[in-house]
Amino acid sequence: MDFARRQTITLIVAVVAVLGPMMVSAQIFSPYGSPPVVRMTGTFSPFDEKQSHGLNTLTVIIEDKQKWLFKVNRVDTMTGTDPGMMLLTYIFPPELRLMGAASKMALLAQPDIVGKPVSLQGFLYIDDRDFYVAEINVATETANQ
Numbered sequence: 001m002d003f004a005r006r007q008t009i010t011l012i013v014a015v016v017a018v019l020g021p022m023m024v025s026a027q028i029f030s031p032y033g034s035p036p037v038v039r040m041t042g043t044f045s046p047f048d049e050k051q052s053h054g055l056n057t058l059t060v061i062i063e064d065k066q067k068w069l070f071k072v073n074r075v076d077t078m079t080g081t082d083p084g085m086m087l088l089t090y091i092f093p094p095e096l097r098l099m100g101a102a103s104k105m106a107l108l109a110q111p112d113i114v115g116k117p118v119s120l121q122g123f124l125y126i127d128d129r130d131f132y133v134a135e136i137n138v139a140t141e142t143a144n145q
Helices: 003-029 084-090 102-109
Strands: 037-046 057-062 066-077 095-100 117-125 130-138
Touching (some): 057 102, 102 130
Antiparallel strands (some): 037 117
């Protein structure tokens, strides 16, 4: 193989190695593509300004009316690439507006949801900090804190 061909192949491999992860990241979080489908699992607690700065804690606002703290235990994306809890670092400031069907939002507004494990699944618009909730699962028992 001649020197020019080896140089070209080496350059192509280097470009793919450097730009490949950025292109995958751009596909997941691009404001121009479809938003990622995300499942977040955690527990709700009443809003407290001091606790709102905790690790893996989001301030969630339900339909611009009610404010809760959401202590996130697990994050999964359904897009094939899974940044896990690192996804939370893209939500800055750590505040998220929850929107969805009125029946689903009413479930999240109930005071008895405090301390119970909750799983939210829907479309996460990271740049806007909007989470359109399509599915909610609430455990019947209170989580051990």
